[in-house]
Structures are given as C-alpha cells and as structure tokens.
Amino acid sequence: MPLSEHEQRMLDQIERELYAEDPKFANTVRETNPAVHYKRWILKASIGFVVGVALLMGGVIAQQILIGVAGFIVMLACTLWGMSGYRRVASGGAAASAAPKTQRRQRPGVMERFEERWRRRQEGDQ
Known part of the structure; x- marks a missing residue:
C-alpha cells in the first residue's frame, strides 16, 4: 500500500533529520543489502x-x-x-524488503479440477 502525501513528507523529514544527526549511521543503513x-x-x-x-x-x-x-x-x-x-x-x-511481490497465478487443485469436470459432464448430459 503506497504512502499518502502527508506520510511521505513525514518520512522524508525524518530521513533528513537522521542524515543531519548521524550521517555515518544513515549511510550504513541505506547501503545495507538484506541479501x-x-x-x-x-x-x-x-x-x-x-x-x-x-x-x-x-x-x-x-x-x-x-x-x-x-x-x-x-x-x-x-x-x-x-x-x-x-x-x-x-x-x-x-522477506526483509518492503517491495511488493508479484502474485503468481495459482493453478486449481486436483479436487477443483475433478469438480469442474463433473460439472461439465452433468451440464452436457442435460
């Protein structure tokens, strides 16, 4: 979920204050790669x-x-x-980053496929 404009401004302000207060720590945190x-x-x-x-x-x-x-x-x-x-x-x-993951298209399970086949057979016989 994206941040609102107000939240983004607040985050930017906090980031600027962090850089002003402790630039070495801020650079270390920014450059750290979770991998x-x-x-x-x-x-x-x-x-x-x-x-x-x-x-x-x-x-x-x-x-x-x-x-x-x-x-x-x-x-x-x-x-x-x-x-x-x-x-x-x-x-x-x-798992450690805030980037949204793309959702994979899920295949139906075995039971769903059997039910779908059964439904098609029943409709075809009528």
Whole structure:
C-alpha cells in the first residue's frame, strides 16, 4: 500500500533529520543489502554442517552414540537454516524488503479440477 502525501513528507523529514544527526549511521543503513545478511546465514550454516559431519564421524569412530546423534542433529539444523537463507537470497531478500511481490497465478487443485469436470459432464448430459 503506497504512502499518502502527508506520510511521505513525514518520512522524508525524518530521513533528513537522521542524515543531519548521524550521517555515518544513515549511510550504513541505506547501503545495507538484506541479501548480504542471508548469505552470511548460508556461510554459517555451511560451517555448522561441516562441524555436524565431524561430530557424526567422531561419534562413529569413538563408538559414542550420543555424539553421533548430536552431530546428525547439528547437520539437520544447519541444513534447515541454510535452506531458509538460500530461499530468501533467491527471492531477492523479499522477506526483509518492503517491495511488493508479484502474485503468481495459482493453478486449481486436483479436487477443483475433478469438480469442474463433473460439472461439465452433468451440464452436457442435460
């Protein structure tokens, strides 16, 4: 939803005041790209995954089931964390930005298609 003229003027005024008060912080905030944040997530998740593999292998070698299970859980958690970051990077950081996303045209589900076919058959038989 776009801002009204009054809201846009207020936002511009706040932005000017921020630049006047702390220009270094204002430039840092303006130049920050959300995709960079999510790429860091992916990097940290990759490192965590490697640590999980090491724990899993260490547990197998030392024949300690708890260490192996802990390694597997770390691997799983880091995989999910990395996938979440990857999805956000692939979508252009849309989760963190205020840009509206274009809506995809949704296909009808299986039941809707069956119902539509049934309706057409019934109408054709009459």
